[in-house]
Amino acid sequence: MSEPGEHRPVYTAGELAGLFGLTVVGDASTAVVGVATLSDAGHDRLAFLSNPKYRAQLAATRAGIVVLAAPDAERAPCTALVAADPYVAYARVAALFERATAAPAGVHPTAYVDPSASVHPSASIGAHASIGPRSVVAVDAVIGAGCVVGEDCVVGTASRLVARVTLVKRVRLGARVLIHPGAVLGADGFGIAMDAGAWLKVPQLGSVVIGDDCEIGANTTIDRGAIDDTVLEEDVRLDNQIQIGHNVRIGAHTAIAGCAAIAGSTHVGRYCLIGGGAGIVGHLDICDRVMVTAMSLVTHSIREPGEYSSGTPLMDNRTWRRNAARFRQLDRLFRTRGTE
Amino acid sequence: MSEPGEHRPVYTAGELAGLFGLTVVGDASTAVVGVATLSDAGHDRLAFLSNPKYRAQLAATRAGIVVLAAPDAERAPCTALVAADPYVAYARVAALFERATAAPAGVHPTAYVDPSASVHPSASIGAHASIGPRSVVAVDAVIGAGCVVGEDCVVGTASRLVARVTLVKRVRLGARVLIHPGAVLGADGFGIAMDAGAWLKVPQLGSVVIGDDCEIGANTTIDRGAIDDTVLEEDVRLDNQIQIGHNVRIGAHTAIAGCAAIAGSTHVGRYCLIGGGAGIVGHLDICDRVMVTAMSLVTHSIREPGEYSSGTPLMDNRTWRRNAARFRQLDRLFRTRGTE
Amino acid sequence: MSEPGEHRPVYTAGELAGLFGLTVVGDASTAVVGVATLSDAGHDRLAFLSNPKYRAQLAATRAGIVVLAAPDAERAPCTALVAADPYVAYARVAALFERATAAPAGVHPTAYVDPSASVHPSASIGAHASIGPRSVVAVDAVIGAGCVVGEDCVVGTASRLVARVTLVKRVRLGARVLIHPGAVLGADGFGIAMDAGAWLKVPQLGSVVIGDDCEIGANTTIDRGAIDDTVLEEDVRLDNQIQIGHNVRIGAHTAIAGCAAIAGSTHVGRYCLIGGGAGIVGHLDICDRVMVTAMSLVTHSIREPGEYSSGTPLMDNRTWRRNAARFRQLDRLFRTRGTE
Structure with a gap:
């Protein structure tokens, strides 16, 4: 071209x-x-x-x-x-x-910057972006069109919110963080308690802290912590449409493929590779250098590095139906055959 | 009413x-x-x-x-x-x-159109939408409220971005394409390479090409290609919250249900039906007229038309626990019984 | 702090x-x-x-x-x-x-309110938000920055759209509804019919009705009904990135964890708990007080309260490969052993 x-x-x-x-x-x-x-x-x-x-x-x-x-x-x-x-x-x-277009320094005429916010003159604020009270946009940072930066946020040096990114409140980004459109950082965690037949909302008081050099994909969501913060250490790489629950902590250099989800309070180690669509339930500890294959579900903590999987292989539907029906009878088979 | x-x-x-x-x-x-x-x-x-x-x-x-x-x-x-x-x-x-409201032709007073962009007088640009440098909005196209159209994009004749859609850069839409709110087309593909203990970002240089008459659901994401483009042929129908990785190609008349995901460089044929929440790993070829049932994972190329599945049937949790525990012992059972 | x-x-x-x-x-x-x-x-x-x-x-x-x-x-x-x-x-x-910041009453100077819309003086309309024709924003409601409220919508008393939420058209929210950023309510349901080799779009004529005290997570999508409305009864709690298809009905006090998906026309009862990443196919009836564990797929109606599951346990990849390969041979095993 x-x-x-x-x-x-x-x-x-x-x-x-x-x-x-x-x-x-x-x-x-x-x-x-x-x-x-x-x-x-x-x-x-x-x-x-x-x-x-x-x-x-x-x-x-x-x-x-x-x-x-x-x-x-x-x-x-x-x-x-x-x-x-x-x-x-x-x-x-x-x-x-790479033909990268430098974003022009300064605030676009259609953007809104709260008077109490602090935007470095070298930073770029795009069309229809808004920067909330007391937020800080550092040297060379880029806030693209349609982004919403709420109150008390920090966007570190040379970080870039491509477009239509939301930082809800008190979110803190390190340097050189790249966030793709539609990502939401700092929405309330899913904290509810059943009280006399109705749900009571548990206040979500923490926020989100993102280390240097992280990348966060389009439409990915990272919830604010319930009490402490949700944390990504440096150089964590998240693909699109990932869900990170409140108080999750992800170790440095871990990469997570699209549509994976990590439930609240789980800690994932360093140099992990989590496959697309994989799920990790809440309150677990996953050690360093764990690989989880696509669409596997992790239901217990993992103490040993290595590769982990769940699920069944793909088959033509007719063969699958026959085998899947037998899955219901597995325990009976084992017990009647005395193979325990 | x-x-x-x-x-x-x-x-x-x-x-x-x-x-x-x-x-x-x-x-x-x-x-x-x-x-x-x-x-x-x-x-x-x-x-x-x-x-x-x-x-x-x-x-x-x-x-x-x-x-x-x-x-x-x-x-x-x-x-x-x-x-x-x-x-x-x-x-x-x-x-x-159907009581459809015609979007008024012209540019809403709160919208922003870059001076180098080209918007046909019959097109409609909604509130707080922005159109980037050198982008083209064709006859009768509608760009709804809060959309972000980046640089060098083309929105074809009578195409409609309902609201809050993002086209990042160099995205090209055919005629009569309909895109629902929150969709993101053209975000960087997930390309990273491990280099001396840290991730190196692989430049994403391609873009996204969408054929005539495609429909793209709310909060669906379609990444730009790493080198070549990511392509949807004509009349592809995507539901909500779908993830399409870089350099994927989807054949004409294929329909994909919500929350499905297709990883990078996979080619899907024509007239395929991909079920909700299904996953297809990267670098595969799926031939024409393949059906994949909901939440199945496709890990190898498919050469024959037909219906494919993975997973196990739903059971009450107690029965499921018993049978699932036996899944761990399957190979041992086969080997001790000499049924190979 | x-x-x-x-x-x-x-x-x-x-x-x-x-x-x-x-x-x-x-x-x-x-x-x-x-x-x-x-x-x-x-x-x-x-x-x-x-x-x-x-x-x-x-x-x-x-x-x-x-x-x-x-x-x-x-x-x-x-x-x-x-x-x-x-x-x-x-x-x-x-x-x-909780240090909640009260949103200031009134319309932000960068917001756009259609002249035919009705916004209560106590309501707050944030930066770059837009309110469409004939929509009503009730007492003490908050429409955060970047939200798009389309035509003929109702936002009930003290409801709050945090930021960048979209209500497409004729969406009706009860009182005290809380919606997190990126959520999309009222996009077209996925209705297509194959007609002479190409897809024909089935008009989506219904809308979305949300009961009092519901909470809807970030980037969650709830489609408008095809004919009737899609309905959440009161006190339904949805986490992030959930997909609710057209004409789904969800009973009061049901809670659904992140990334779950419910396909069109399925009815879910009251006091259900749906786990993260779970899927429920279309046209089913799920009775009250059903629990579905994470990443399970529900393919038939459920008539009895209780806990339901599908899937296989997590294993190290090598063990998993061995066992998963045997899943293909299950039916043959049963038949050759006469254990039917």
Whole structure:
């Protein structure tokens, strides 16, 4: 999508090798103007091979350069850049070609900033955004269009709320936090107590604290704590549509895929990987380096690093119906056969 | 809910039969002023019978007209309109009675349109909506209150963003696309690579392309592609709270029920039906005409049309606990019994 | 987080006992200025013990007062307030210390109110909120920043839309309804009919009716009915990211945890508890006092109160793989062994 008069960066294989510590196999003068997939790349694009599912596409690629691991280099039909981790190397190269638009410093004429709020002159407040009483927007922070920052919030240095993000109240973001549209941080936790036949709301008095370098996906929700705060340590990465209950604590460098949910007061360790749609019930402790596969339900604390799963395999519906019906009879089978 | 001075349309069974190719059984002069359910309809309303679960309600209905299939006609206690597909026929009739409010052409005084954007004079831009640099809003398009259309987006002819929809960047919508509130199209895909103990963000450079006649539900999210675009072909129908990962491609006429999720780079065929809460992991190929039942998890590519399922049946908790505990012992049972 | 000049309430154990009918065990003059957890509380805070998981923390607490049940009183190292239900008693005490900011009456200068709408002078309309034609905002209601209230809606007395909530059209809220950010009420239900190879949209003509004292979580969606309305009776409590399909009816005092989904036309009884991520398919009847555990799928109507479950237990992935593979062979096992 080249536009008239637009400046496009150009890099040779040799330059990229120098920038990122890669090894050139082939013609170091091969030049590219962007990235593409193995299957779609033309001669002026760089592609990468990391997931073995796509290895078969290597031989036929028309890319100018491919970033790959050493064992694949000899099969490349073009210039190769050999990397210890091709996906990491690709990410660094791709960042060179990213056409990010800098948000303009200052407050958009349609935005509203409460007189008691403090917005750094280098920060950007977008159209129809509002910043509540006593909130602070730090150096180089970006509050995109339609965001609502409530009272007593802090948006740290160079953090970015893309658009239509809500920080309800007393939410504190570290530096370089990136939050995608529709995310809601600091809504009341789900605290109710049955009292004489009706629900009594339990006051939610804590808030949400987000560490440096976290990323929070579109329409993800992180509830405020009931008493203490809900906490994400640094470099936690959340995909879209995730639900984090009140008083959850998530350790540094943990990544959680879309639609997962963690119920109240559960603590998740560092370097965990939680699969899409997985659920973790409340009041559990999950240790460091735990992987949970997609759509599994965690109902007890986990003390040992490793991979955990629940569920049954996919089958054609007819076969599934037959087997699933037998699930009802499992205990009887075991007991009648004396296999306990 | 008739209001004073409001004009209400009236149709007779004979007129409806003529408009939609139906057959009248009974009095063709029976007139109705709206639609209702079999159980609630009065003599001036039209009801329909399609789902056999509601067949028992037919005999007692007080509706003036019932749309139904031929075998049910003799049981109707009122005028019947016989249709090959009663649900389709009902939908056409109901559209006659829909009281849609036309959105006024022009830009609401509280909206913001970037000077470089192009909004057709027939289009409607609602309260507190914003249209970013170089975006195009075509003939008869409607951008509802609180929508955020970022830079370089295209909203096609007669497409409608109901309210509080976000198109992040370079999102392109075809004609007659309908998007419900809270949906987010074009947020970054979840691309991260572990690099020396911390996550490195992989630039997300593609965008989202939506074909003609697609419908996208409330709070659904469709991520921008990592390199290529995420694509919905024409007439794809997405319910609420669905998550579509980066570089997913969904074939024409596929319908997906609420809370389903499709992970990155998976391709779903045409005329598929994905059940509510179902999950499809990344990098798979699902062929045309696949049905996935509710809350099933698809972990491998599907090459044959048909219905697929995973999970176990619902039981009272006590019975379930007993059987679920045996699931842990299944492999041992098979091995000790030599039934492999 | 005491601020200069801020007035903080102080209560003694004796005063709290008098207010809420509790029994003091220990020094009735012990005073507290707020609440805290058992593990974090200092001498001027009140903590509570309700969940037995935290009983071990009682002996070491440094709290000034602990609210607890009678059998735990003798183990309290401090003043105890004995309650029949410690969680309920805690909720009442905590409400005394809640620092709620009253929303200012009147319409924010950046908000938009249609001339035909009716907003009570005591109501508060926040920044960038919009109120559509003929909608009514009652006494003491609060419409937070960025909310979109469409046409012909009613927001009842003292109801509160926290921020960025959407009421699409003809949505009617009772009194004291609390709706958290990102929730969408009244989007079209998912009604489509296949007609000659393409989807035909079935008009969605009903709306949404919410009873008094309901609470609706962040990014939850409640669709408008196809013909009749979608209904929540009074005191229904919905957590975040829940999906309620068209024409669902939920009985009074039912509570539903995050990410659950209820498909169209299903009726859920009173005093039900639906676990997180649970799914209920369409057109079912669930009777009163049904509990569904987390991530279970309900595929048939439930006529008996009680607890219901589906799914399999969590295991380490290797063990799970072995057992899950056997699930495919279950029916064959039963048939070859003649255990039917």
